[in-house]
Amino acid sequence: xxxxxxxxxxxxxxxxxxxxxxxxxxxxxxxxxxxxxxxxxxxxxxxxxxxxxxxxxxxxxxxxxxxxxxxxxxxxxxxxxxxxxxxxxxxxxxxxxxxxxxxxxxxxxxxxxxxxxxxxxxxxxxxxxxxxxxxxxxxxxxxxxxxxxxxxxxxxxxxxxxxxxxxxxxxxxxxxxxxxxxxxxxxxxxxxxxxxxxxxxxxxxxxxxxxxxxxxxxxxxxxxxxxxxxxxxxxxxxxxxxxxxxxxxxxxxxxxxxxx
Amino acid sequence: xxxxxxxxxxxxxxxxxxxxxxxxxxxxxxxxxxxxxxxxxxxxxxxxxxxxxxxxxxxxxxxxxxxxxxxxxxxxxxxxxxxxxxxxxxxxxxxxxxxxxxxxxxxxxxxxxxxxxxxxxxxxxxxxxxxxxxxxxxxxxxxxxxxxxxxxxxxxxxxxxxxxxxxxxxxxxxxxxxxxxxxxxxxxxxxxxxxxxxxxxxxxxxxxxxxxxxxxxxxxxxxxxxxxxxxxxxxxxxxxxxxxxxxxxxxxxxxxxxxxxxxxxxxxxxxxxxxxxxxxxxxxxxxxxxxxxx
Amino acid sequence: xxxxxxxxxxxxxxxxxxxxxxxxxxxxxxxxxxxxxxxxxxxxxxxxxxxxxxxxxxxxxxxxxxxxxxxxxxxxxxxxxxxxxxxxxxxxxxxxxxxxxxxxxxxxxxxxxxxxxxxxxxxxxxxxxxxxxxxxxxxxxxxxxxxxxxxxxxxxxxxxxxxxxxxxxxxxxxxxxxxxxxxxxxxxxxxxxxxxxxxxxxxxxxxxxxxxxxxxxxxxxxxxxxxxxxxxxxxxxxxxxxxxxxxxxxxxxxxxxxxxxxxxxxxxxxxxxxxxxxxxxxxxxxxxxxxxxxxxxxx
Numbered sequence: 001x002x003x004x005x006x007x008x009x010x011x012x013x014x015x016x017x018x019x020x021x022x023x024x025x026x027x028x029x030x031x032x033x034x035x036x037x038x039x040x041x042x043x044x045x046x047x048x049x050x051x052x053x054x055x056x057x058x059x060x061x062x063x064x065x066x067x068x069x070x071x072x073x074x075x076x077x078x079x080x081x082x083x084x085x086x087x088x089x090x091x092x093x094x095x096x097x098x099x100x101x102x103x104x105x106x107x108x109x110x111x112x113x114x115x116x117x118x119x120x121x122x123x124x125x126x127x128x129x130x131x132x133x134x135x136x137x138x139x140x141x142x143x144x145x146x147x148x149x150x151x152x153x154x155x156x157x158x159x160x161x162x163x164x165x166x167x168x169x170x171x172x173x174x175x176x177x178x179x180x181x182x183x184x185x186x187x188x189x190x191x192x193x194x195x196x197x198x199x200x201x202x203x204x205x206x207x208x209x210x211x212x213x214x215x216x217x218x219x220x221x222x223x224x225x226x227x228x229x230x231x232x233x234x235x236x237x238x239x240x241x242x243x244x245x246x247x248x249x250x251x252x253x254x255x256x257x258x259x260x
Numbered sequence: 261x262x263x264x265x266x267x268x269x270x271x272x273x274x275x276x277x278x279x280x281x282x283x284x285x286x287x288x289x290x291x292x293x294x295x296x297x298x299x300x301x302x303x304x305x306x307x308x309x310x311x312x313x314x315x316x317x318x319x320x321x322x323x324x325x326x327x328x329x330x331x332x333x334x335x336x337x338x339x340x341x342x343x344x345x346x347x348x349x350x351x352x353x354x355x356x357x358x359x360x361x362x363x364x365x366x367x368x369x370x371x372x373x374x375x376x377x378x379x380x381x382x383x384x385x386x387x388x389x390x391x392x393x394x395x396x397x398x399x400x401x402x403x404x405x406x407x408x409x410x411x412x413x414x415x416x417x418x419x420x421x422x423x424x425x426x427x428x429x430x431x432x433x434x435x436x437x438x439x440x441x442x443x444x445x446x447x448x449x450x451x452x453x454x455x456x457x458x459x460x461x462x463x464x465x466x467x468x469x470x471x472x473x474x475x476x477x478x479x480x481x482x483x484x485x486x487x488x489x490x491x492x493x494x495x496x497x498x499x500x501x502x503x504x505x506x507x508x509x510x511x512x513x514x515x516x517x518x519x520x521x522x523x524x525x526x527x528x529x530x531x532x533x534x535x536x537x538x539x540x541x542x543x544x545x546x547x548x549x550x551x552x553x554x
Numbered sequence: 555x556x557x558x559x560x561x562x563x564x565x566x567x568x569x570x571x572x573x574x575x576x577x578x579x580x581x582x583x584x585x586x587x588x589x590x591x592x593x594x595x596x597x598x599x600x601x602x603x604x605x606x607x608x609x610x611x612x613x614x615x616x617x618x619x620x621x622x623x624x625x626x627x628x629x630x631x632x633x634x635x636x637x638x639x640x641x642x643x644x645x646x647x648x649x650x651x652x653x654x655x656x657x658x659x660x661x662x663x664x665x666x667x668x669x670x671x672x673x674x675x676x677x678x679x680x681x682x683x684x685x686x687x688x689x690x691x692x693x694x695x696x697x698x699x700x701x702x703x704x705x706x707x708x709x710x711x712x713x714x715x716x717x718x719x720x721x722x723x724x725x726x727x728x729x730x731x732x733x734x735x736x737x738x739x740x741x742x743x744x745x746x747x748x749x750x751x752x753x754x755x756x757x758x759x760x761x762x763x764x765x766x767x768x769x770x771x772x773x774x775x776x777x778x779x780x781x782x783x784x785x786x787x788x789x790x791x792x793x794x795x796x797x798x799x800x801x802x803x804x805x806x807x808x809x810x811x812x813x814x815x816x817x818x819x820x821x822x823x824x825x826x827x828x829x830x831x832x833x834x835x836x837x838x839x840x841x842x843x844x845x846x847x848x849x850x851x852x853x
Contacts, residue, residue: 050733052729071732071737071739072729072732072733073732073735073736073737073738076732076733076734076735077735081733081734081735082733084730084733088727088729088730088733089727089730090722090723090726090727090730090731091726092722092726092790092838093719093722093723093726097719097722100719101719101720101722101723101731101734101736102734102735104716104719104720104723104734104735104736105734105735105736106735107716109715109716109717110717111712111717111744113715113716114711114712114714114715114716114717114718115708115711115712115715117711121715124716125715125716128716164734165733165734167734168734168735293628293632340825341825341828341829344829345828345829352832353627353628354574354627354628354631355828355832356828357628358781358785358824358827358828359824359825359828359829361778361781361824362820362821362822362823362824362825362828363821363824363825364821365775365778365817365818365820365821365824366817366818366820366821366822366825367821368817369815369816369817369818369821370818373815373818481774485635485636485639488632489636492629492632521647524643524647526639526643527639527640527643527644529636530636530637530639530640530643531636531640533632533633533636534633534636534637534640537624537625537629537632537633538621538624538625538633
């Protein structure tokens with residue numbers, strides 16, 4: 001069974017179709033790449049899946065259940081988490097606190113718990129702290145826990161955002177250009193991180209412009225152009241698809257895919 | 261009776277409209293709600309009172325004096341409370357609001373120290389002159405107030421839409437940064453806007469003195485909040501909205517007092533603020549531009 | 555006065571989710587009037603009046619807080635200011651209940667009530683070497699001190715817990731907070747009504763320490779005064795407004811000259827702070843420098 005089914009989903013902004021009747025499925029345990037030129041509607045699709053806004057048409061099914069129209073935080077509770085193209089951390093918190101905030105939907109202490117410091121609250125807080133620390137370590141940020149998030153170097157911020165998303169124990173993780181602005185070695189780290197995340201049983205939907213990364217980590221690719229899906233398939237098929245090459249690869253050649 | 265109330269309402273409404281125009285000009289250009297506008301208005305009333313009533317000078321001198329003083333106050337406000345906040349990185353949208361609240365409370369209490377707390381008489385030489393038009397009594401003061409208000413509004417509109425400076429101002433209102441890049445001296449335009457808006461407040465202060473015959477240092481606050489209610493009601497930055505909103509508030513207040521309870525007169529404006537903000541945040545004449553405010 | 559500390563905490567709580575409310579003077583008056591009316595006209599004991607007054611203010615907080623979600627920044631500030639003025643207009647006009655512009659006098663005073671109760675059980679203040687009025691002032695002071703300390707502790711602990719992290723996250727980036735699974739609607743309304751409840755509590759205690767209230771106690775000036783506490787002290791950390799309230803209340807009491815020009819000074823403070831130190835006197839960096847080893851969140 002597919003984990004997420006995007007079924008004829010569309011979104012209009014003032015008569016302009018940003019996403020137009022797009023359908024595809026993400027299988028459990030898969031790494032699916034979502035690619036396409038700038039303005040193709042990739043981030044809009046992410047915003048639809050996470051209910052930042054409601055689709056104008058179509059259905060979104062997560063584990064067979066419709067999620068369209070739920071509040072964004074309920075989507076997170078269901079098990080879909082995301083990162084943002086332009087990093088959105090809580091800049092004046094420490095790195096650890098950022099991840100601890102991410103733990104919010106997987107913990108339950110209310111006001112009184114927090115004020116009275118009940119045993120349950122203290123245990124939960126210790127658990128949040130421990131899990132968050134583990135995630136920082138996983139993302140290679142062990143030493144950064146007490147540093148202010150907004151002052152971390154750019155690459156660290158990207159990974160911290162992934163750690164925050166992972167803290168909610170998602171089934172499906174949406175990554176919006178995690179390697180943007182990174183150098184080659186940082187990109188390699190991201191690559192192994194994505195694979196490690198999949199290793200933890202998390203399905204990944206990845207928007208990325210770095211073609212070498214996409215080709216290496218993704219099991220399948222979905223290509224969008226002007227809001228429409230123009231192709232879907234294994235990386236090798238996509239690379240050979242003439243329509244894709246014309247719409248996308250032909251213009252944003254990465255050099256190593258020399259079949260243009 | 262009804263016709264007289266109508267005239268009272270329109271007179272009051274025209275004063276409100278002039279006050280609201282001061283807010284709307286500043287908001288249109290700077291995206292700032294100038295909380296000190298009401299207190300500048302109050303100072304205009306006091307200057308007018310000093311000249312017309314205490315010094316027995318003619319009314320035009322009162323207007324000129326009020327314009328000069330409030331214009332200067334507008335300059336000071338811009339120079340010392342607004343300009344230092346502009347262009348600062350990461351500045352909160354609330355900073356100018358808080359800073360002008362500071363100026364408002366400073367001015368109100370300075371007026372308290374300077375002029376005392378209670379009501380002060382504002383006498384005009386022709387307060388008792390009236391005409392009988394059929395069964396309706398019209399005071400000359402009302403006609404003068406209405407005429408001045410209309411002239412001000414028309415003059416402002418003409419200036420905004422016809423003159424070169426007015427066009428520069430509107431370009432600045434469209435987009436501050438772009439206007440700056442296009443060679444408009446935005447600092448000059450902003451200063452001029454605040455000065456003009458403030459002196460309009462000063463004129464409105466004298467008009468209120470003429471209309472009610474008494475003034476006090478608290479009137480800035482209540483008038484300020486009403487002006488605010490009007491531009492929220494009419495749409496932030498909209499000249500037509502300010503005029504229509506002023507007229508509507510003036511009329512509804514007058515009729516609530518005439519046919520209902522006078523105690524809730526001042527509450528109408530605030531209830532209007534709350535309702536409009538919730539139902540139609542862009543106001544009657546404002547354009548919807550969602551998610552611009554953070 | 556320590557009531558100011560409570561008010562300062564109340565504006566901070568709402569602000570800690572990024573909502574600037576200028577309506578806390580209004581909520582304060584609801585708490586004050588409710589408790590005053592319940593204890594004078596209905597003979598309720600003071601603690602019950604204070605409790606009900608606070609709860610009523612909190613309930614109004616929910617009522618105002620839900621529609622207020624649609625408003626941001628400047629608009630919220632003005633709508634709440636409008637709310638405060640509407641409340642005041644109601645209190646002025648509902649004369650049968652509130653005494654109109656004159657207000658309510660002879661509200662049971664906390665200290666006097668305690669003294670009366672103790673007298674019945676045979677205690678006289680002279681046994682501890684105090685005159686009656688000294689004893690009254692002392693007991694009012696102690697009650698207010700306890701209230702201020704307790705509510706400061708309450709929100710201090712809250713801010714280093716799960717809910718407090720949610721508040722801070724919403725304040726810094728609401729969309730990112732939602733994306734991290736935080737129900738921003740719930741926490742914003744919660745913070746708003748907590749602020750309202752605390753203002754109401756402050757108002758009720760105010761009524762029972764002065765024993766006389768009128769609409770003039772809850773004007774725009776009060777709203778601005780509460781704002782000045784937060785702006786001067788700083789709103790990054792709870793200690794900011796608390797410090798602001800204590801400092802700005804203590805100075806005029808110590809210096810007569812300042813007291814005469816209190817609001818003029820407040821006005822100047824607001825402008826100067828916005829220009830030179832918008833984050834307030836006390837910010838996180840300052841606290842960190844003071845409290846090495848006691849970082850926030852250490853449980």
